[in-house]
Amino acid sequence: MEAVVSFFSPIYILMLAAILGYEIIGKVPVILHTPLMSGTNFVHGIVLVGAMVALGQAETPLEQAIGFLAVLLGAGNAVGGYFVTERMLEMFKSSKGQEK
Amino acid sequence: MGYLIETIYFLTAVVFIVGLKRMSHPTTARSGIVWAGYGMVLATLFSFAHPQIQAGPGNYFLMVVAIAIGGVIAWYGAKKVEMTAMPQMIAIYNGMGGGAAAAIAAVELLKDHGGGGPETHVLIMAVAGALIGAVAFSGSVVAFGKLQELKFFKDDAKFRFTGQQKVNAAIFGAAVVLGLVIALSHSSNGALISVFFLLALAFGAMMALPIGGADMPVVISLFNAFTGLAVALEGFVLGNSAMIIAGIIVGSSGTLLTLMMAKAMNRSVSNVLFSNWAALGSGEAQAVTGSLKSMEPPDAAIQMAYASKVIIVPGYGMAVAQAQHKIWEMCKLLIERDVDVKFAIHPVAGRMPGHMNVLLAEAGVPYDLIFDMDEINEEFSTADVALVIGANDVVNPAARTDKSSPIYGMPILNVDYAKNVQVIKRGKGVGFAGIENALFFADNTRMVYGDAQKVTAGLIQGIKDLG
Numbered sequence: 159m160e161a162v163v164s165f166f167s168p169i170y171i172l173m174l175a176a177i178l179g180y181e182i183i184g185k186v187p188v189i190l191h192t193p194l195m196s197g198t199n200f201v202h203g204i205v206l207v208g209a210m211v212a213l214g215q216a217e218t219p220l221e222q223a224i225g226f227l228a229v230l231l232g233a234g235n236a237v238g239g240y241f242v243t244e245r246m247l248e249m250f251k252s253s254k255g256q257e258k
Numbered sequence: 259m260g261y262l263i264e265t266i267y268f269l270t271a272v273v274f275i276v277g278l279k280r281m282s283h284p285t286t287a288r289s290g291i292v293w294a295g296y297g298m299v300l301a302t303l304f305s306f307a308h309p310q311i312q313a314g315p316g317n318y319f320l321m322v323v324a325i326a327i328g329g330v331i332a333w334y335g336a337k338k339v340e341m342t343a344m345p346q347m348i349a350i351y352n353g354m355g356g357g358a359a360a361a362i363a364a365v366e367l368l369k370d371h372g373g374g375g376p377e378t379h380v381l382i383m384a385v386a387g388a389l390i391g392a393v394a395f396s397g398s399v400v401a402f403g404k405l406q407e408l409k410f411f412k413d414d415a416k417f418r419f420t421g422q423q424k425v426n427a428a429i430f431g432a433a434v435v436l437g438l439v440i441a442l443s444h445s446s447n448g449a450l451i452s453v454f455f456l457l458a459l460a461f462g463a464m465m466a467l468p469i470g471g472a473d474m475p476v477v478i479s480l481f482n483a484f485t486g487l488a489v490a491l492e493g494f495v496l497g498n499s500a501m502i503i504a505g506i507i508v509g510s511s512g513t514l515l516t517l518m519m520a521k522a523m524n525r526s527v528s529n530v531l532f533s534n535w536a537a538l539g540s541g542e543a544q545a546v547t548g549s550l551k552s553m554e555p556p557d558a559a560i561q562m563a564y565a566s567k568v569i570i571v572p573g574y575g576m577a578v579a580q581a582q583h584k585i586w587e588m589c590k591l592l593i594e595r596d597v598d599v600k601f602a603i604h605p606v607a608g609r610m611p612g613h614m615n616v617l618l619a620e621a622g623v624p625y626d627l628i629f630d631m632d633e634i635n636e637e638f639s640t641a642d643v644a645l646v647i648g649a650n651d652v653v654n655p656a657a658r659t660d661k662s663s664p665i666y667g668m669p670i671l672n673v674d675y676a677k678n679v680q681v682i683k684r685g686k687g688v689g690f691a692g693i694e695n696a697l698f699f700a701d702n703t704r705m706v707y708g709d710a711q712k713v714t715a716g717l718i719q720g721i722k723d724l725g
Contacts, residue, residue, distance in 0.1 A: 168494060168502065171499070171502055171503060171506075172490070172502070172506050175502070175503045175506035175507050175510070176506050176507075176509070176510040177510070178275060178507055178510075179506065179507035179508065179509065179510035179511035179512075179514075180510045180511065180514055182275075182278050182279055182282055182507070182511055183282065183511040183514050183515055184514065185282060186282040187284065187630070190281070190282060190283075190284060190287060190612060190615075191515065191518075191519075191612035192344070192345075192348075192612035192613055192615070192616055193281065193287060193612065193616065194278070194281055194282060194511075194515070194612075195348060195478075195479060195482060195512070195515055195612075196344070196348050197277070197278060197281045197290065197291055197294065198278070198482060198486065198507070198508045198511055198512055198515075199348050199351055199352045199355070199482055199485075199508075200291070200294060200295075200298075201274050201277075201278065201294060201486075201504050201507065201508050202352075202355050202482075202485050202486045202489045202504060202505055202508045203298060203351075203355055204270070204274075204298065204301060204489065204500050204501055204504040204505070205355050205358045205359050205362070205485075205489045205492070205501065205505075206298075206302055206305075206325075206358070207267075207301050207302060207305040207308075207498065207500060207501065208358075208359075208362050208489070208492055208493065208496050208498050208501050209358050209361065209362055210302070210305045210306070210308065210311070210321055211305065211308050211310050211311060211496055211498065212361070212362045212365040212366065212496070213317055213320060213321055213324070213365075214308065214310065214311025214312070214317050214318075214321070215310060215311065215312060215365070215369075216317060216365060217369075218368075220368065220448075221365050221368055221369070222316075222317065222320060224361050224364045224365050224368070225317075225320070225361070225365050226320050226323075226324050227324075227357075227358075227361050228357075228358045228361035228362050228364075228365065229320070229321055229324035229325060229328065229358075230324040230325075230327055230328035231328060231354040231355070231357040231358035231361065232328070232354070232355065232358035233324060233325040233326075233327075233328030233329045233332070234328040234329070234331060234332040234351060234354040235332075235351050235352070235354040235355035235358060236298055236302075236329075236332075237328065237329040237332040237333050237336070238332030238333070238335060238336045238347065238350075238351035238354070239348075239351045239352075239355075240291065240294075240295050240298070240336075241332070241333055241336035241337060242336045242339075242344060242347050242348060242351065243281075243291045244288075244291050244292075244295075245336065245337075245341075246341075246344065246616050246619075247281070247287045247288045247290070247291055248288060249616065249619035249620045
């Protein structure tokens with residue numbers, strides 16, 4: 159039974175997360191599409207933590223090299239995604255001065 | 259330690275969701291990315307203590323070096339880039355994420371399982387993630403090259419050949435078969451895995467190469483969704499819940515965004531990927547009658563200055579000329595003269611949905627002057643002047659009337675219903691779709707030829723001269 163639960167729980171996570179992603183973007187005004195696309199681009203920068211684990215487990219030089227590349231690319235995704243998104247969103251201001 | 263990491267990852271997932279939710283509203287958007295940023299920092303710092311990391315200090319050193327190099331380059335690139343170049347920056351950072359996911363898969367696959375190791379379904383997910391991630395990587399690099407207008411990618415036609423789709427399908431099929439062989443046999447054969455990755459990378463590049471610049475936003479958005487999916491799949495492989503949740507959310511929201519973008523262009527996603535404009539359009543488009551009538555900036559300025567309502571329609575031409583600051587300067591002069599100024603944004607104006615909004619926001623245009631197509635389309639009939647700046651296909655009335663036109667059926671801005679239409683345009687060339695624009699020949703249309711920034715400077719001078 160336990161094996162069945164542990165097999166299915168990721169599938170539940172998958173389903174709920176998929177619905178969530180759909181819901182979040184479904185109500186977005188067009189003006190925020192590019193920033194939000196950039197924002198989701200940043201969010202999958204979480205691949206960095208997986209890359210760190212992969213490098214941490216690497217034993218041979220080849221594995222280390224590929225793991226190194228993974229961390230480098232993942233860090234680029236996360237950092238670049240963040241600053242591009244931040245720069246875009248920083249510019250959204252209302253003429254009524256209602257920031258935040 | 260395992261419980262601590264899982265708690266941190268859980269918190270990260272929550273913070274990401276809250277962050278994305280906040281990013282989906284203009285007033286809270288700025289704080290949304292900051293929230294998500296904290297989540298990322300938290301997850302990264304605690305991952306140094308991840309229980310699955312068992313190797314020596316050498317690997318920790320490599321981790322820090324890799325984060326420093328990747329982070330600094332990306333930080334520098336993101337800070338320095340022009341706002342108009344944002345779409346290709348998103349493409350390249352997205353590609354990096356896909357590449358990282360593929361590289362994680364490579365490390366996992368190359369481990370010597372001795373026929374045992376992870377269960378087969380885990381290896382299948384690793385291979386699937388590797389394939390999708392590698393496609394997103396090479397495809398995004400090509401997309402970047404095209405939008406950056408690197409010379410090699412300039413000519414779309416040179417990458418089109420007969421039987422292309424069959425070749426692509428064969429490459430894809432070979433990659434899938436090889437991937438299955440690797441997963442089912444629990445193989446860690448380096449040569450086999452290398453060929454698999456080469457095929458996947460080749461497929462991604464081949465898929466993106468023949469696609470024209472106008473369709474690139476849809477493709478970038480699709481690759482963004484791909485990367486999300488690849489990250490989620492590798493998350494399953496590593497048993498990393500933060501990667502699973504974040505990856506799936508990006509995968510599903512990215513897919514929806516891709517569909518919305520394609521819909522706004524009146525094309526299906528498969529249409530974007532597997533055909534091109536040349537192959538579209540069943541017959542000759544209707545010949546456009548009438549003549550082009552031009553107008554000088556001072557006259558255009560007078561027309562706007564004495565109007566009571568002006569609607570501005572920006573397009574990619576504004577982005578190329580970096581004219582957004584001048585345009586806002588001009589609008590402020592008009593607003594001082596009690597002219598009602600509004601901006602109308604077509605969903606696919608520019609190179610990405612919202613691209614125009616970002617540029618206008620950069621210039622300081624308040625977002626409550628900026629309207630979506632649905633909100634403003636009724637108002638064109640009450641406008642004295644519609645000013646089209648570097649937009650073409652999105653204002654072409656042929657989309658409403660001409661069934662043989664390739665853009666027939668695409669929703670357009672009803673610019674031609676305005677009393678007067680002014681079109682700022684660099685030359686007499688056609689738009690992305692490669693078709694003549696009937697709007698330019700209409701009786702109420704005047705063409706103002708020239709670079710958008712210079713023309714707008716002329717308009718500003720014209721309005722100032724009126725005192």
